[in-house]
Amino acid sequence: MVDHFGFFDTRTFKQRYLVADKHWQKDGGSILFYTGNEGDIVWFCNNTGFMWDVAEELKAMLVFAEHRYYGESLPFGQDSFKDSKHLNFLTSEQALADFAELIRHLKKTIPGAKGQPVIAIGGSYGGMLAAWFRMKYPHMVVGALAASAPIWQLDGMAPCGEFMKIVTKDFSKSGPHCIGLQWLTNTLHLCSPLTSEKIPTLKGWIAETWVDLAMVNYPYACNFLQPLPAWPIKEVCQYLKNPNVSDTVLLQNIFQALNVYYNYSGQAECLNISQTATSSLGSLGWSFQACTEMVMPFCANGVDDMFEPFLWDLETYSNDCFNQWGVKPRPYWMTTMYGGKDISSHSNIIFRVSLCSPGCPGTHSVDQAGLELRKAACLCLPNNGDLDPWSGGGVTEDISDTLVAINIPEGAHHLDLRAHTAYDPQSVLLSRLSEVKHMKKWIADFYSGAK
Amino acid sequence: MVDHFGFFDTRTFKQRYLVADKHWQKDGGSILFYTGNEGDIVWFCNNTGFMWDVAEELKAMLVFAEHRYYGESLPFGQDSFKDSKHLNFLTSEQALADFAELIRHLKKTIPGAKGQPVIAIGGSYGGMLAAWFRMKYPHMVVGALAASAPIWQLDGMAPCGEFMKIVTKDFSKSGPHCIGLQWLTNTLHLCSPLTSEKIPTLKGWIAETWVDLAMVNYPYACNFLQPLPAWPIKEVCQYLKNPNVSDTVLLQNIFQALNVYYNYSGQAECLNISQTATSSLGSLGWSFQACTEMVMPFCANGVDDMFEPFLWDLETYSNDCFNQWGVKPRPYWMTTMYGGKDISSHSNIIFRVSLCSPGCPGTHSVDQAGLELRKAACLCLPNNGDLDPWSGGGVTEDISDTLVAINIPEGAHHLDLRAHTAYDPQSVLLSRLSEVKHMKKWIADFYSGAK
Numbered sequence: 001m002v003d004h005f006g007f008f009d010t011r012t013f014k015q016r017y018l019v020a021d022k023h024w025q026k027d028g029g030s031i032l033f034y035t036g037n038e039g040d041i042v043w044f045c046n047n048t049g050f051m052w053d054v055a056e057e058l059k060a061m062l063v064f065a066e067h068r069y070y071g072e073s074l075p076f077g078q079d080s081f082k083d084s085k086h087l088n089f090l091t092s093e094q095a096l097a098d099f100a101e102l103i104r105h106l107k108k109t110i111p112g113a114k115g116q117p118v119i120a121i122g123g124s125y126g127g128m129l130a131a132w133f134r135m136k137y138p139h140m141v142v143g144a145l146a147a148s149a150p151i152w153q154l155d156g157m158a159p160c161g162e163f164m165k166i167v168t169k170d171f172s173k174s175g176p177h178c179i180g181l182q183w184l185t186n187t188l189h190l191c192s193p194l195t196s197e198k199i200p201t202l203k204g205w206i207a208e209t210w211v212d213l214a215m216v217n218y219p220y221a222c223n224f225l226q227p228l229p230a231w232p233i234k235e236v237c238q239y240l241k242n243p244n245v246s247d248t249v250l251l252q253n254i255f256q257a258l259n260v261y262y263n264y265s266g267q268a269e270c271l272n273i274s275q276t277a278t279s280s281l282g283s284l285g286w287s288f289q290a291c292t293e294m295v296m297p298f299c300a301n302g303v304d305d306m307f308e309p310f311l312w313d314l315e316t317y318s319n320d321c322f323n324q325w326g327v328k329p330r331p332y333w334m335t336t337m338y339g340g341k342d343i344s345s346h347s348n349i350i351f352r353v354s355l356c357s358p359g360c361p362g363t364h365s366v367d368q369a370g371l372e373l374r375k376a377a378c379l380c381l382p383n384n385g386d387l388d389p390w391s392g393g394g395v396t397e398d399i400s401d402t403l404v405a406i407n408i409p410e411g412a413h414h415l416d417l418r419a420h421t422a423y424d425p426q427s428v429l430l431s432r433l434s435e436v437k438h439m440k441k442w443i444a445d446f447y448s449g450a451k
Numbered sequence: 452m453v454d455h456f457g458f459f460d461t462r463t464f465k466q467r468y469l470v471a472d473k474h475w476q477k478d479g480g481s482i483l484f485y486t487g488n489e490g491d492i493v494w495f496c497n498n499t500g501f502m503w504d505v506a507e508e509l510k511a512m513l514v515f516a517e518h519r520y521y522g523e524s525l526p527f528g529q530d531s532f533k534d535s536k537h538l539n540f541l542t543s544e545q546a547l548a549d550f551a552e553l554i555r556h557l558k559k560t561i562p563g564a565k566g567q568p569v570i571a572i573g574g575s576y577g578g579m580l581a582a583w584f585r586m587k588y589p590h591m592v593v594g595a596l597a598a599s600a601p602i603w604q605l606d607g608m609a610p611c612g613e614f615m616k617i618v619t620k621d622f623s624k625s626g627p628h629c630i631g632l633q634w635l636t637n638t639l640h641l642c643s644p645l646t647s648e649k650i651p652t653l654k655g656w657i658a659e660t661w662v663d664l665a666m667v668n669y670p671y672a673c674n675f676l677q678p679l680p681a682w683p684i685k686e687v688c689q690y691l692k693n694p695n696v697s698d699t700v701l702l703q704n705i706f707q708a709l710n711v712y713y714n715y716s717g718q719a720e721c722l723n724i725s726q727t728a729t730s731s732l733g734s735l736g737w738s739f740q741a742c743t744e745m746v747m748p749f750c751a752n753g754v755d756d757m758f759e760p761f762l763w764d765l766e767t768y769s770n771d772c773f774n775q776w777g778v779k780p781r782p783y784w785m786t787t788m789y790g791g792k793d794i795s796s797h798s799n800i801i802f803r804v805s806l807c808s809p810g811c812p813g814t815h816s817v818d819q820a821g822l823e824l825r826k827a828a829c830l831c832l833p834n835n836g837d838l839d840p841w842s843g844g845g846v847t848e849d850i851s852d853t854l855v856a857i858n859i860p861e862g863a864h865h866l867d868l869r870a871h872t873a874y875d876p877q878s879v880l881l882s883r884l885s886e887v888k889h890m891k892k893w894i895a896d897f898y899s900g901a902k
Contacts, residue, residue, distance in 0.1 A: 005456045007743040007778040008539035088459035100787050136587060138797070139790030292458040327458040336551050339590030346589070347796060 002075045002089050004097035013068070013075040015098055018045050019106075020062040022055070026112030029059035030443050033118050033141065035099055035133055037126030038286045041066035041073075044126070050417045051121060054436055058443065061113070065102050067095050067126075069285045084326040087288050093337070095129060100137050117446035119439055123147040123417045125286075125294070127352075132338050135346045143348035143442035145435060146395075147417050153296045153393025155335045160299035160312040163393075167214040168305035171233055191270040205273040206254075207307055209261055227265045236260045291321035295331035296393070347402040348442055350435055351395035404438065406431045453526045453540050455548035464519070464526040466549055469496050470557075471513040473506070477563030480510035481894050484569050484592065486550055486584055488577030489737045492517035492524075495577070501868045502572060505887055509894065512564070516553050518546050518580075520736045535777040538739050544788070546580060551588050568897035570890055574598040574868045576737075576745070578803075583789050586797045594799035594893040596886060597846075598868050604747045604844025606786045611750035611763040614844075618665040619756035622684055642721040656724040657705075658758055660712050678716045687711045742772035746782035747844070798853040799893055801886055802846035855889065857882045 002011040018041060024031075032051050036044060045064045055062055066073040069090045074080040081087060099120075107114045120141045122130035127149025134144035152158055216226075217233045229235050239256040262271050290296065295317070300307035318328045334340075395405050408431050454460045469492060475482075483502050487495060496515045506513055517524040520541045525531040532538060550571075558565045571592045573581035578600025585595035603609055667677070668684045680686050690707040713722050741747065746768070751758035769779045785791075846856050859882050 001781075003457075004784070005542060005544050006539040007542075007781070008535045010779065084459045088457040091456055091458075093456050097788075104783070104787055137790075139793035140787075328461065330452075330458070332555070333455070336555055336591075337548075339588075342590035345798060 001097075001101070004094055004101070011075070013073070015068065015073045015102065016041055016066040016071060017102060018042070018062075018064040020052075020055070023059060024055075024061035025059035027059075028447065029061065029112075029116055030439075031103075031106075031113065031116055031118040032058065032060045032062050033099070033103065033120050034062070034064040035095075035120050035122040035126050035129040036065050036067040036070070037122060037124055037129065038067060038070055038283075038289070040071035042071070048121075048123070048417045050432070054439070057436065058439060061110075061116075063102075063106065065099055067129075068098055069288075081284055081288075087325065087327075090285060090288055091293055092129060092132065092289075092334075096133050096136060099129075099133055100140050103140050117142040117443050119442060120144040121147075121417070122149070124149065131349050131351070134349050135338060135343065138346070138348075142446045143350070143439065145350045145352065145439070147352040148394065149351060150296070150393030151338070151395065152341060154294065155331050155340065156297055157335075157340060158393040160297040161301060161304065163298055164211075164300040164305040164307050167211050168307070170214040170217055171210065171237065171306060191272045202273055203308065206258070209258060210306075213261060226261055228261065229264055232260055232264075288325055288327070291325050291329055292327055293330070293334055295329045295334075297331075344399050344403065347400070348438075349403050350438055351403070351405045352431070352435070353394040353396050353405060353407050406434060452548075452552070455545055455552070462526070464524070466519065466524045466553065467492055467517040467522060468553060469493070469513075469515040471503070471506070474510060475506075475512035476510035478510075479898065480512065480563075480567055481890075482554075482557070482564065482567055482569040483509065483511045483513050484550070484554065484571050485513070485515040486546075486571050486573040486577050486580040487516050487518040487521070488573060488575055488580065489518060489521055489740070491522035493522070499572075499574070499868045501883070505890070508887065509890060512561075512567075514553075514557065516550055518577075519549055520739075532735055532739075538776065538778075541736060541739055542744055543580060543583065543740075543785075547584050547587055550580075550584055551591050554591050568593040568894050570893060571595040572598075572868070573600070575600065582800050582802070585800050586789060586794065589797070589799075593897045594801070594890065596801045596803065596890070598803040599845065600802060601747070601844030602789070602846065603792060606746065606782050606791065607748055608786075608791060609844040611748040612752060612755065614662075614749055615751040615756040615758050618662050619758070621665040621668055622661065622688065622757060642723045653724055654759070657709070660709060661757075664712055677712055679712065680715055683711055683715075739776055739778070742776050742780055743778055744781070744785055746780045746785075748782075795850050795854065798851070799889075800854050801889055802854070802856045803882070803886070804845040804847050804856060804858050857885060 002013055003009040032055070034041075034044065034048060034051065041064050048064075051060075051062050054060065068075055069080055069087070075089055076082070076086050079086050103118055107116075118141045120130040120133045121144070122128075124147070127146035128151050130144040131146035131149055131151060134141050150158075153163075212226075213233050213236060216228060217231065236257045239253045239260075242253075245253070258271060262268055286294075295314075297312040297314075299312040300310055302309035314329075314331060322328050339346075395403075396407055397405050399405070408427055453462045453464055483506070485492075485495065485499060485502065492515050499515075502511075502513050505511065519526055520531055520538070526540055527533070527537050530537050554569055558567075569592045571581040571584045572595070573579075575598070578597035579602050581595040582597035582600055582602060585592050601609075604614075663677075664684050664687060667679060668682065687708045690704045690711075693704075696704070709722060713719055737745075746765075748763040748765075750763040751761055753760035765780075765782060773779050790797075846854075847858055848856050850856070859878055
């Protein structure tokens with residue numbers, strides 16, 4: 001159903017999902033259900049090795065469900081993003097209902113699936129969905145593993161400046177002058193001509209680039225948001241060490257810095273300021289979601305961080321959203337819907353929080369060089385740790401016996417979801433063991449009828 | 452918001468709610484929140500004496516929230532029932548979201564309300580809403596009292612014939628021949644001329660009358676669905692004892708029987724076949740809900756019951772809905788949404804089930820005669836009990852320590868929600884004590900931070 005919550009609109013759409021049942025056993029098995037987030041599900045599938053790793057142990061069928069309005073799951077095909085009328089059904093509630101209907105469908109159509117427990121798994125926004133799915137549809141999933149899920153980044157639950165502070169901290173460690181970036185307002189090698197009204201876009205694009213870099217400042221070369229070298233922030237900062245140069249030179253330097261992020265492969269002919277990450281991520285859809293439900297207040301003061309100061313101003317934000325999409329956000333709605341900080345009556349959710357900067361999730365086709373580089377692993381430790389900018393809005397402490405927070409000091413955004421390798425740091429191994437233990441308990445409880 | 456689950460439609464509407472804070476205390480108090488069902492909220496308010504009775508003991512503010520599309524809470528005024536487009540927002544999910552937003556609003560605007568626990572209370576469909584509200588918004592309410600809530604009447608969870616069987620049983624006890632009603636197909640004293648295509652409506656109306664009678668077969672005179680004498684089924688059946696008369700006489704008898712229900716006051720000039728109960732109940736809105744989400748399968752075989760045999764045929768039902776409203780039901784959706792029989796992971800819900808035939812809920816203006824008649828109380832006992840037709844779809848056994856079923860053998864549909872009187876049967880007194888005890892524990896847990 002395009003609209004689960006009304007009966008006027010009876011249109012349906014094709015939702016894409018992937019199933020892997022190599023290790024699945026009908027007798028005593030389980031179903032691991034990836035609650036797809038803002039992007040192509042194949043990409044997430046290839047970047048969620050954790051599920052593949054535990055499949056055999058949990059006798060699990062793997063299901064990866066694509067989120068509506070992303071990848072190939074477009075309710076109205078080409079027209080899906082046409083206007084706010086077509087986008088009306090892009091909400092987390094509809095996505096969760098899709099997941100519920102999909103599970104119902106699978107249990108009905110796959111012999112042996114009906115009597116099996118399902119566990120929701122997701123990272124980032126998908127982690128939020130996994131947690132919310134367990135909260136709202138506990139009859140559908142016996143538990144949820146929510147990795148790097150900033151459910152408390154919404155609706156003022158975390159200070160708006162925290163995120164940019166963490167990004168800045170990650171940069172400042174690569175040299176004392178690397179944070180003198182904020183006064184840049186000019187042009188570069190761009191794909192389309194820069195006009196005066198595009199200046200804010202350019203500035204936003206540059207700032208977003210630094211944010212993305214903080215999210216993928218990984219100790220080895222990999223391709224997650226973009227193909228990048230090891231420790232890309234360090235790489236970037238080598239061009240930005242001296243702010244005391246002429247404007248022309250500085251711009252040239254900035255260009256070199258941006259090139260690290262956007263053209264490490266050397267194949268880009270120009271820089272496209274309308275895109276900051278892999279096209280597997282649906283930035284358009286996310287922009288709409290951020291303008292409706294998923295309002296995450298951000299701000300910077302230029303003192304505690306390296307960005308041009310900007311306030312969190314809901315009214316401006318709201319007007320911008322209206323101009324772009326014809327909708328206005330309801331920032332408090334998510335708290336009303338999902339409980340905000342008051343979630344203690346729920347059960348069986350693991351909140352996995354990475355305190356380090358995010359890394360490149362393992363893939364099944366990771367090359368040897370990548371594997372070798374993992375020896376270095378994530379070197380950031382609590383005392384000198386690069387923080388995942390998203391950790392500020394995460395659940396970092398146990399809420400109850402069954403609402404558990406697992407912090408990984410050496411972890412990274414999504415790190416626990418990538419494939420196991422011989423080079424995983426000890427803390428990651430331990431927390432994986434703990435996660436599997438919880439999941440096994442949920443499954444055992446299901447079969448014993450205890451729940 | 453008219454549409455909580457989308458951002459395209461930004462219209463809002465005025466929702467009516469009633470607040471009574473006579474016994475409310477800001478220090479250690481609570482909020483009892485009536486989750487309005489399919490009717491005028493003033494009428495429910497006047498028929499839910501239970502809340503008024505316990506207000507002082509629980510230091511409670513009483514809030515009665517009207518359900519959208521009923522009473523005065525019409526999203527589009529006169530046009531609300533115009534077509535399926537206007538009716539698109541009449542769903543249980545939207546209603547629950549209204550309640551959540553209202554609680555948020557009250558906590559924000561009434562000084563002292565913010566730090567207080569809220570308990571959801573409702574009967575019948577309102578009882579289903581109270582239970583579902585606790586399941587879906589446990590951060591909003593610490594618990595729910597769901598009286599006579601047939602949450603398992605939906606989606607084939609109860610046998611479709613059970614309901615009519617119970618109705619028949621209630622009639623058969625008033626005389627051996629009272630069940631010879633099923634072959635009636637002719638005309639009566641009706642308000643509008645009967646045409647051939649209205650015959651099915653007439654038959655449906657007569658059948659519905661018997662059903663309603665089974666729901667209000669109360670041992671004393673009262674006015675709930677209609678002004679009625681004590682034991683109205685007995686009264687009705689005195690006209691229907693002999694099926695072996697001519698068609699003309701039988702019709703005359705039927706007219707007399709219907710008159711008991713529709714014209715006990717003697718003031719009706721004719722019988723209106725488009726209405727079976729008080730106009731305080733929104734039968735139009737309910738008809739739409741029954742054609743979308745709230746699909747309750749009914750059937751009769753004419754052998755185990757006294758009705759003309761009819762099968763439960765979803766396709767016909769669905770087509771009828773489409774003809775009437777331009778919508779088709781999704782009968783399984785409520786199970787997907789609310790968990791069906793699989794609700795064990797939730798907590799703090801009391802399911803109050805009346806095993807007897809439904810009675811007249813107490814009102815604050817109950818007359819002396821009515822009070823006196825309560826001495827007789829509900830005499831139906833398990834061994835010869837008149838059953839509430841709705842008990843078949845209710846939760847009659849404890850599901851867990853905190854999902855509790857309270858059965859009242861001498862109870863009635865909604866009986867626990869009416870005002871306390873000196874004539875309440877012992878079992879009703881005991882179960883009320885038990886209910887209050889549970890509610891006090893929820894409140895105490897809230898204040899101790901235990902939850």
